[in-house]
Amino acid sequence: MKYFLTMLIALSALLVYVNRDNLVDSVAVAKDKDREMDKERKMAAETKLFQVSDIKMVLLKSNPPQLEVTVYGDTTTSGWKNVRLNPFVYVITPMDGIYEFDFVAVPPEGPAAQVITPVEASYTILSVPNELKGIRVYALSNQMEKLLSDSDQYAGSDSGG
Structure with missing residues (x-):
């Protein structure tokens, strides 16, 4: 049972770590999209x-x-x-x-x-x-x-x- 709980905790930590990386990547992509939209808005205003x-x-x-x-x-x-x-x-x-x-x-x-x-x-x-x-x-x-x-x-x- 201890082995099972230890594995479950390790798997949960791994999922949190992977999701954190995906979240960081998602935030970076969102920032890039915001920059592109700002550039497009500026060009549209010309x-x-x-x-x-x-x-x-x-x-x-x-x-x-x-x-x-x-x-x-x-x-x-x-x-x-x-x-x-x-x-x-x-x-x-x-x-x-x-x-x-x-x-x-x-x-x-x-x-x-x-x-x-x-x-x-x-x-x-x-x-x-x-x-x-x-x-x-x-x-x-x-x-x-x-x-x-x-x-x-x-x-x-x-x-x-």
Whole structure:
């Protein structure tokens, strides 16, 4: 009988230990899911900005070459946060060589001043594809395109000054 009770106690302790590990794993999975949901909520809160007014591109001298894209535009109110360029993800290279971005930000929470507010965002293409010919940026009221051949700004160029 003592042997049976000892085995029963040992088995109970083992089950508690296994369940504790499963509980720890479940809590970790739940925290990961919460983080993903927060990220999705943040992304869902982003909207396209009012308009794009200019695109600047600078080819950075690096190996491999990098392209810094800076977009200027406007919002219709103050208080926009996390202004950024959201790149399109391509399965295959764009046929026209024009890579596309959405000009987005998180709108203000609550009341905001009703004024046209200038904003800007930058994005660096870490490895410039050979077929890249230009950039197209989409906003709420317009879109703008700039060809790489139209951009005469090259950082670190050898031109004297």
